[in-house]
Amino acid sequence: MLTALLNERxxxxxxxxxxxxxxxxxxxxxxxxxxxxxxxxxxxCYLLAGYCxxxxxxxxxxxxxxxxxxxxxxxxxGETRVAALNSFLSKEEWYEVLDHLEQIKFLLLSPExxxxxxxxxxxxxRGVGLFTVDEAHCVSQWGYEFRPDYLKLxxxxxxxGHPPCLALTATADPQVRADIIEKLGMEKGVQHVYSVDxxxxxxxxxxxxxxxxxxxxxxELALKLKGPGIxxxxxxxxxxxxxTLLQEQTPLRVAFYHGGMxxxxxxxxxxxxxxxxxxxxxxxxxxxxxxxxxxxxxxxxFHYPKHLNAYLQEIGRAGRDGLPSIALLLYTPEDHAFPMxxxxxxxxxxxxxxxxxxxxxxxxxxxxxxxxxxxxxSESAARFLKEQLQTFGDNEEKKTIMQKLQELITExxxxxxxxxKKFLQWLQASGCRREGLLRLxxxxxxxxxxxxxxxxxxxxxxxxxxxxxxxxRNESQANASWLSRxxxxxxxxxxRGVNAEKS
Amino acid sequence: xxxxxxxxxYLLDKFKxxxxxxxxxxxxxxxxxxxxxxxxxxxxVHPFFNxxxxxxxxxxxASISELQKCGYINGEGSKAVRLSHKGExxxxxxxxxxxxxxxxxxxxSGERAECFWMxxxxxVQTLSHxxxxxxxxxxxxxxxxxLRWLKRFFRKIALDRNELSDNxxxxxxxxxxxxxxxxxxxLTYKLSGNGxxxxxxxxxxxxxxIEESELYLLFYSGLHKIYxxxxxxxxxxxxxxxxxxxxxxxxxxxxxxxxxxxxDKGYSLTKIAQYRGLKETTIQDHIVEIAFHDRYxxxxxxxxxxxxxxxxxxxxxxxxxxxSVIKEALxxxxxxxxIRLVLTKEGSS
Numbered sequence: 001m002l003t004a005l006l007n008e009r010x011x012x013x014x015x016x017x018x019x020x021x022x023x024x025x026x027x028x029x030x031x032x033x034x035x036x037x038x039x040x041x042x043x044x045c046y047l048l049a050g051y052c053x054x055x056x057x058x059x060x061x062x063x064x065x066x067x068x069x070x071x072x073x074x075x076x077x078g079e080t081r082v083a084a085l086n087s088f089l090s091k092e093e094w095y096e097v098l099d100h101l102e103q104i105k106f107l108l109l110s111p112e113x114x115x116x117x118x119x120x121x122x123x124x125x126r127g128v129g130l131f132t133v134d135e136a137h138c139v140s141q142w143g144y145e146f147r148p149d150y151l152k153l154x155x156x157x158x159x160x161g162h163p164p165c166l167a168l169t170a171t172a173d174p175q176v177r178a179d180i181i182e183k184l185g186m187e188k189g190v191q192h193v194y195s196v197d198x199x200x201x202x203x204x205x206x207x208x209x210x211x212x213x214x215x216x217x218x219x220e221l222a223l224k225l226k227g228p229g230i231x232x233x234x235x236x237x238x239x240x241x242x243x244t245l246l247q248e249q250t251p252l253r254v255a256f257y258h259g260g261m262x263x264x265x266x267x268x269x270x271x272x273x274x275x276x277x278x279x280x281x282x283x284x285x286x287x288x289x290x291x292x293x294x295x296x297x298x299x300x301x302f303h304y305p306k307h308l309n310a311y312l313q314e315i316g317r318a319g320r321d322g323l324p325s326i327a328l329l330l331y332t333p334e335d336h337a338f339p340m341x342x343x344x345x346x347x348x349x350x351x352x353x354x355x356x357x358x359x360x361x362x363x364x365x366x367x368x369x370x371x372x373x374x375x376x377x378s379e380s381a382a383r384f385l386k387e388q389l390q391t392f393g394d395n396e397e398k399k400t401i402m403q404k405l406q407e408l409i410t411e412x413x414x415x416x417x418x419x420x421k422k423f424l425q426w427l428q429a430s431g432c433r434r435e436g437l438l439r440l441x442x443x444x445x446x447x448x449x450x451x452x453x454x455x456x457x458x459x460x461x462x463x464x465x466x467x468x469x470x471x472x473r474n475e476s477q478a479n480a481s482w483l484s485r486x487x488x489x490x491x492x493x494x495x496r497g498v499n500a501e502k503s
Numbered sequence: 504x505x506x507x508x509x510x511x512x513y514l515l516d517k518f519k520x521x522x523x524x525x526x527x528x529x530x531x532x533x534x535x536x537x538x539x540x541x542x543x544x545x546x547x548v549h550p551f552f553n554x555x556x557x558x559x560x561x562x563x564x565a566s567i568s569e570l571q572k573c574g575y576i577n578g579e580g581s582k583a584v585r586l587s588h589k590g591e592x593x594x595x596x597x598x599x600x601x602x603x604x605x606x607x608x609x610x611x612s613g614e615r616a617e618c619f620w621m622x623x624x625x626x627v628q629t630l631s632h633x634x635x636x637x638x639x640x641x642x643x644x645x646x647x648x649x650l651r652w653l654k655r656f657f658r659k660i661a662l663d664r665n666e667l668s669d670n671x672x673x674x675x676x677x678x679x680x681x682x683x684x685x686x687x688x689x690l691t692y693k694l695s696g697n698g699x700x701x702x703x704x705x706x707x708x709x710x711x712x713i714e715e716s717e718l719y720l721l722f723y724s725g726l727h728k729i730y731x732x733x734x735x736x737x738x739x740x741x742x743x744x745x746x747x748x749x750x751x752x753x754x755x756x757x758x759x760x761x762x763x764x765x766x767d768k769g770y771s772l773t774k775i776a777q778y779r780g781l782k783e784t785t786i787q788d789h790i791v792e793i794a795f796h797d798r799y800x801x802x803x804x805x806x807x808x809x810x811x812x813x814x815x816x817x818x819x820x821x822x823x824x825x826x827s828v829i830k831e832a833l834x835x836x837x838x839x840x841x842i843r844l845v846l847t848k849e850g851s852s
Contacts, residue, residue, distance in 0.1 A: 263645065268695070
């Protein structure tokens with residue numbers, strides 16, 4: 001019966017591993033903790049379970065930039081009763097949503113929004129049938145993306161009449177898992193933990209003496225590897241530089257993608273990539289979330305991320321169709337400094353901290369984020385300060401706040417640096433890469449993986465291809481005049497026909 | 504000299520050294536302040552209003568200091584910068600190499616043309632999918648107002664999807680044939696459909712090998728032209744005319760809107776001032792603002808035909824655009840209000 005519903009609503013004929021089990025338990029009214037590997041369609045879980053339960057489905061999501069994509073994706077499945085509540089909305093839009101809750105089935109919310117009493121009240125009146133916590137690892141302070149607001153979710157769920165809770169994450173080690181379950185108050189619930197392993201993705205790491213050699217290797221790989229592919233960089237500037245380089249030295253269709261582009265422009269790149277109009281996207285970590293492209297054949301890391309969780313998420317965008325794919329991490333010794341640099345930037349310095357606290361305590365009405373940025377904080381440091389300062393009472397002494405925050409920062413940095421250390425150790429270890437990765441998530445590799453990793457055995461040859469077809473396509477497109485472009489858009493007979501993305 | 508610097512030089516020339524360089528910056532970015540709007544009319548540069556919205560201050564300042572370094576412009580810092588003799592020669596020489604597109608109408612058409620474009624983009628994308636029997640796609644336009652508009656559009660229209668897309672194709676073809684090829688290319692490459700996605704500005708720059716400033720100018724020139732054409736000849740574009748936004752924009756400030764309502768009912772300026780308990784000069788400001796927004800706004804109730812001709816003549820004779828200089832030349836028969844009003848009509852024929 002569930003499979004029929006899946007087909008009717010989403011057009012899929014079968015479930016991916018884990019989905020059905022999770023959905024069934026949620027429908028029964030259990031609290032469910034689910035760790036499903038990247039690309040396994042976590043959203044299907046709350047959508048389908050939601051259809052089988054009375055009342056509103058609340059989805060707490062920490063990623064504001066992702067919320068829009070999520071709403072779009074749900075709309076694409078023909079479901080119009082969906083809305084998002086976040087700080088991007090104007091007051092009118094905000095009330096527009098809250099006053100029409102009866103007409104909404106799926107509501108995406110940032111954790112900050114859930115703190116509002118009006119929101120809580122309106123939700124309680126509407127009746128919540130399912131309380132979903134997406135990216136649930138944010139609950140854990142052992143996690144790399146801890147969000148203090150997530151700690152309050154337990155009480156809010158209580159206030160909403162204790163609807164069943166579905167906590168979803170792609171990657172959480174055993175310590176973080178236990179923490180999530182405790183902090184969300186779902187000890188009596190069911191756990192569905194699936195391996196983070198993606199056996200169809202080969203893992204390769206290559207070390208280079210300098211950036212120039214690494215660049216040359218990137219171009220070589222781009223030329224040889226069968227696409228489409230994603231290449232990750234640590235900065236916006238790098239994505240643009242690399243795009244120009246690849247455009248000059250290869251016949252491939254390459255574009256960049258980063259958080260500095262407008263939403264509209266980012267959407268265009270996403271759609272081009274989904275439509276196979278691009279061979280490579282050079283991007284920062286802003287790219288990928290919410291993008292479900294089945295045939296990505298490789299992911300290259302030109303710079304590696306801050307922690308292995310992010311690494312797993314990013315390489316997990318390859319091979320969602322189950323076909324052989326490859327993840328290549330390229331690094332130079334200097335690259336190890338990058339993550340540390342970014343971790344430092346995520347928090348205010350001592351001087352910034354005291355400058356912000358000085359003005360903050362006297363002028364409560366000021367926006368902390370703006371104040372912190374004026375004092376030289378990075379955006380993430382500013383957001384950190386805003387979240388933290390809210391937790392102090394009015395009569396707390398400045399000295400105490402300063403001291404407590406400094407302790408907290410030291411602790412958060414220690415956790416993050418430790419995560420980075422694990423990454424370094426993994427890069428430099430000599431054993432099987434897959435085994436090492438799984439061990440960090442409390443798993444054992446108990447089956448043989450074909451073309452596993454560069455330490456076991458990987459033949460790059462099968463991933464290579466000639467790029468003739470792309471070149472030809474590239475040229476034929478370059479010559480299109482406005483008239484043939486218009487025909488491609490609006491004539492029934494012209495155009496590239498069926499969308500590649502049907503499943 | 505690159506295109507961007509040429510554009511700045513052209514605009515600096517228009518401003519006659521009577522404004523700071525940031526008048527150009529605000530104009531191109533479409534800053535809605537009384538100063539920017541009035542300057543637009545005074546110096547006849549209002550077609551450039553908001554035609555380069557992504558311009559950033561840093562690169563703007565860098566171009567200006569490049570022009571300064573090359574000796575094309577004189578003037579200290581950012582104030583009252585004007586062209587040097589060398590600059591005047593340069594702009595002459597560059598006229599062969601660079602041209603400013605002729606369709607820009609930023610002030611009058613800009614906002615409504617933008618709305619027209621969003622509707623067009625969404626309609627093209629939707630039809631492109633529907634004729635191929637694709638129902639699921641991610642809308643290129645994320646804005647709920649436009650999405651709602653499309654729903655209403657489909658509810659009211661009697662044609663089926665194939666007729667619609669055929670008609671749309673023909674009307675767009677007719678329109679694009681009147682444009683320079685490059686403008687038509689840019690517009691069509693920005694549209695998305697089934698299997699063909701529009702390009703980003705960065706991609707268009709690379710594909711057509713043009714600078715960002717020129718790209719924006721050409722794009723908006725093309726867009727403003729097709730918007731104008733559809734507005735002027737709705738009988739020829741029976742489908743596209745349905746995409747035109749209602750004429751009544753919401754761009755007027757609230758207080759000005761109230762004045763306009765009373766004006767439309769036939770109240771005189773003095774009556775309105777009394778009725779609203781405001782100074783007459785305030786109502787005058789409102790009327791100038793209304794005239795700025797409506798190129799067909801009649802001036803007769805406020806300026807006699809004689810005075811109008813006198814002001815027009817003076818504006819042609821006097822090189823300066825300082826209101827005080829113009830007023831002085833005209834004597835006591837006209838006031839600042841009348842000069843400002845006549846300005847709104849200059850060069851917009």
